[in-house]
Amino acid sequence: MTCFVLEQLIGESKALDRSIAGEELSYDDGIELMNYENLHILGAVADIARKKLVGNTVSFTASYYMNYTNVCAASCQMCAFYRKDGAEDAYTLTPEQIEQRVAIAENMGATEVHIVGGFHPTLPLEYYENMMKIIKKNHPQLKIKALTAAEIFFLSKLTKNSTKEILSRLKDAGLDSMPGGGAELFHPEIRAKIVRGKCTGQEWLDTIEQAHNLGIKSNVTMLYGHIEKPSHIVDHLIKIRDLQKKTHGFITMIPLKFSLDNTELEQEHLVNNECSSLYDLRITALSRLMLANVLNNISVYWVAYGKKLAQVALSNGGNDLVGTAFSEEIYRAAGKPTTSSLDELAIMVKEIGRQPVQRDTFYNVIKKF
Ligand code: SF4
Structure with missing residues (x-):
């Protein structure tokens, strides 16, 4: 139910009318909304769509985020995290070191581990299998969300195995789901300017489709706020939607704000400022509206937004908070705050009049606050 004034305003936009x-x-429609002037109305319509789909709850999970290595064969222009093998501050954790950290996280209440890293040029597939087996053996209750589609694609090239073979072996070793990273923006025109040495957008989509077909669900991300145009954003969201219609394998979509500091895009003055908060809200709202019929969850990455803006994003189409991490090396490399307790997140949700819930990896409710 919308009020009369809102209906009048919405009526001026075919896309909002259709939403x-x-x-x-x-x-x-997507392009129209990327250029639509009244951001308040756009956000209000996205909020209505959110409420219709998932009601008033805002979910979050106790996730332990870990980077097993910062060594990377790629050198993406948008990345502040990677190091070359042999660099002074390069590191790679052993499966045993990883397990020790996971044990601490589980004691702190984590229900999932989120494990990603660079494209290590020499680690064999057995390293990843051992990592998952040792975690599953010692922590059978924990869900393992690990390796992006871009990492799987890299591993398939490195080890000369198909992505299906890699994914099947990792699933057998304990892989429960996959994070949504590495998607960046799929459009080749923009992707070539922000990533170097990473799979194409289509290769990312093919790899994640393969995962979904094997019963491995995943998240999906969209990196925005750098040198893209509205067409690249809309193209990305439509590609997510098309694949979701086929596989129903995406659990949530996470818009990721480009973090400027220490990246090549900053050093070469291709991007001089991070995007505005208004743009953040537009992206959240558009993600909700473009995906409304295929995907329930739009996550707000509060680590990049800060808590106050995250609250506003939750009122512009978002229904989930991600970044409840005990460690977050990638954003730390770019100088961002990283951690928060579940209680703090619950307070943040209550402040905007919504119901906080702790969820598991697959959005089953663990606890209401
Ligand atoms: S974004 Fe990922 S693949 Fe690209 S350089 Fe950074 S760690 Fe490597």
């Missing part, structure tokens, strides 16, 4: 009617938005 309210529950119709799927076209590419042109």
Whole structure:
């Protein structure tokens, strides 16, 4: 139910009209909304869509985030994290070191481990299998969310195995789900300018489709706020939507704000400022509206936004908070705050009049606050 004034304003936009009617938005609709002037109305419509789909709860999970290595064969222009093998501050954890950290995280209440890293040029597939086996053996209750589709694709090239073979072996070793990283923006025009040495957008999509077909669900991300145009954003969201219609394998979509500091894009003055908070809100709202008929969850990455803006994003289409991490090396490399307790997140949610819930990896409710 929308009020009369809101209906009048929405009526001026075909795309918003179609959103309210529950119709799927076209590419042109997406472009219209990327340029739509009244951000308050856009956010209000996204909020209505959110409420219709998932009600008033805001979920978050006790996730332990860990980077097993910062050594990377790639050198993406948007990345502040990677180091070359042999660099003074390069590191690679052994499966045993990883397990020790996981044990501490489980004691602190973590229900999942989120493990990603660089494209290590020499680690064999057995390293990843051992990592998962040792975690599962000692922590059978913990869910392992590990390795992005980009890492799987790299591993398949490195080890000369198909992505299906790699994913099947990792699933047998204990892999429960996959994070959504490495998606960045799929469009080749923009991808070539922000990543170097990483799979193409289509290769990312093919790899994650393979994972979904094997029963491995995943998240999906979208890196925005650098040198993209509205068309790249809309293209990315439509590609996510198309694949979701086929596999139903995405659990949540996470818009990721580009973090400027220490990246090549900053050093070469291709991006001089991070995008505005208004742009953040537009992206959250558009993600909700473009994916409304296929995906329930739009996550707000509070680590990048800060808590106050995250609250506003939750009122512009978001229904989930990610970044409840006990460690977050990638954002730390770019000088961002990283951790928060579940109680702090619950307070943040209550402050905006919503119901906080702790969830597991697959969005089953563990606890209401
Ligand atoms: S974004 Fe990932 S693949 Fe690219 S350089 Fe950084 S760690 Fe390597």
